[in-house]
Amino acid sequence: MKKGKIVKFSAATMVALSAITPVAAFASEAGTQDGFYTGNKFVPAAEFQKMSKSEKKALILENIKANALVLVQNGKVFDLTDEKIANAPANEVEGITVEQYTAETGKTLTQNGIVDGSTELTVTSVSAINPTSVKVTFNKEVEALAKADVTVTNKENNKVLVKSVTLAEDKKSATIEFYDALTKGEYKVAVKDAGEATLTYTVGVPTTIVAETVQKFSTGKTDKVAYKVLDENGLDITATVKDVKFETTNDAIVDATGEVKNVDSAGSAFVYVVVTKEDGKELKSQRITVNVESVKVVEIVDYTVDSEATKTNVNFKAATYKQNTKVPAKGATVYLHAQTKDQFGKVGETASTTAKFESLDLDVAVVDATTGKITPIKEGKFAVKITDGSISKTVELEVVAEAKATTIELDKAEVTLSNKSTNAEKVKVEVKDQFGNKMSGQVVNAAATTNAGKDLVNVSYLNGEVSISPKANVKAGTATIEVKVSDTVKTTFVVTVTEAGTVEDYKLVGFESKLDKNEDNKAKTPVKATLSVIPVDSQGAQAGDAVVAPTFTVTDKDNEVVANAVTDNEIVASNLDAGTYTLTVKVGTVKVATETFEVVDTTPQPELEFTATTVSNSDDDDAFTEVAAKLKATLADKEYTVGGSNALTVNNISYTTTNSAIVDSAEASETISFAKDGSVDLLIGKVAITIGGKDYTVDMKNFKLTVSSNTEANTLQSTILNKITDLENVTGTGTDAAITADDVKELIENTVLEPANGATPAVNIKDKATITVEAGTGDDEGKWIVSVKVTNATEVKTKTISATPGA
16 A cells, blocks of 8 residues: 555544544545545535534444445545554554555445445445344445345344345345344344345343424324334334333323324323333433324325226225326216325325315316316316315316227238148237327228138138138239228238248247246236147248147156147146246157247245244144244235235145154144144245135245144143142141141142052152142132142143131
């Protein structure tokens, strides 16, 4: 590194760094301004000067931790993540030119921060946002990031289940959200093709309560006062703080739990959020003013013309929604609808039911004030005033002529076919209106224009296509085909029929290089291929009838023959797995064609995930229901769960066990049966599910799920409690001695659970459980409180029994 200007730094003075000259106009020869450059932004020197000491400290410490903080001062570059600065209090640090910095690091300093010019994507840092989410920062933009690309493990190499991954707008960082809160310790965050980083997560102490000092809520529904609890490092630990209460001046508006009440009229309350820390000290927020207001419109966001009359049926957020401002002059009844936003920022999904309408050009169209029904008077543009509450907006609509067919477009102007052709040639037809829009439902006629043409070819029209084939025993000739929807809207194309020569070769017809198993695929990819083999002459024209019995053979990528891949000369995608195949065609024993084709399946497939890594079962010997309840499916942006409003049905599960003495392995099983109590790891394979009446099978790829059962222990505990129930009158061991807790305990412990049987000795309660006995107090005075603890049972259970003193 070449020597530059010497500047002295220390850990203390770095925080203030007020020595930076705030000359915004100054820039190096390379055009780089003075100031701080982080991994995702640039902070000019003048802006830095205006920041508070705590803001400066946060900027520096956060970005040094992220290993991305560069200072440019008087045209010299100082990497503040360098060890020389880290080893303060006083080091002489050499500044270098911007050009040197770029040459040595491959990084560029821009208005968007430090840009890494390297080609490899890498994770530069990971930091906690709160106990259930972390931020991952990259050295450059990431095009896309899915949950499957991210793996998070703790120090014991156990997976932390990822709930969602959200890429930031700048695509240089992502937020990873978990199902369960992180606990103290180290975590490894790995991103596919980008490496990994380590996060050391510590559980902090509540230090600050952050909340908007004025919060608005709407009448007619319950809500919650919004706040965050931050620890000493500024980490959001709200989810882990349990001892929270709310002081309120009006519990009819906000109660002690922070719930904003469902009230019919406006009101307000002053509220304080109070957190009690582990040491018993209280942390209190600033005063929060809670205002409950009636909903009111603050903006008319969108509007449209639709044939739907019912406002609540007009969905502005539907994927198929497109604004329409055209009103047909006749032939249709349409309505104007408006979409609004309220003072809470909520934009209506469906059309407003309170909007009013007024036509400002009554000579062009009349608009009903309440329904929005539009009655056109003549063609032309007209203004409409939309009013909702105190908010108004004037929009422009247009009455247009009724759509009429004006043109016909063909994909071919000429067609050539052999007089021996047995496969029809196709010409696609599109009918368009005067606005250039494609029309559907039009009656289209297609026919040859002369008798000679009619004697030469067969012509038919179906579903937007004209089919042409030669008539039997015809010679060469030409025909003009007219396609029309009316006498004024028509077009033509020419068909040339050639006389076939002698057979020179064979040609495969009807082959498709790509097939889709999904019949509803948006790309309109064929779902089957209907094959035939025809003889052709030297010009490639069909020279005879199709071969009666060609041989079709399909092999997979491993060159294995796929049985019944071609049936009745058809390859049907639904009969094959997705993949690449080879089709070999023979006439007799001679190979005449070899083609490769691909089968895809664009049917939307659900993503299936577990929301927990452990499952407990305590009420029977089958854990299937408990395991199924921990599954969540996502399909077309909708989430499905067992028992949820969007219902998921789990039909069967395949799994491999790590301990068959507890649970045995099974394929497509509807049970997960325990042979005895215990804990076992199951590697989950394929799971068969049903969503919306459609069946799917999802491979969970040996997801490790820990399943435990304590059914036997709970049953044993219940048996012991029932035995104790029979001991309502307990006597002491001494003639005159009063009964004691030890007497009761001894009697219970020696109660027989299983009598002796031959060589098998009797089993008493003390052999299976730990018993404690205490004298009752208050309402239970004169009774005994018996606690029964059984190993592996869900909980310790108690039983109250009567006690009679011995005599």
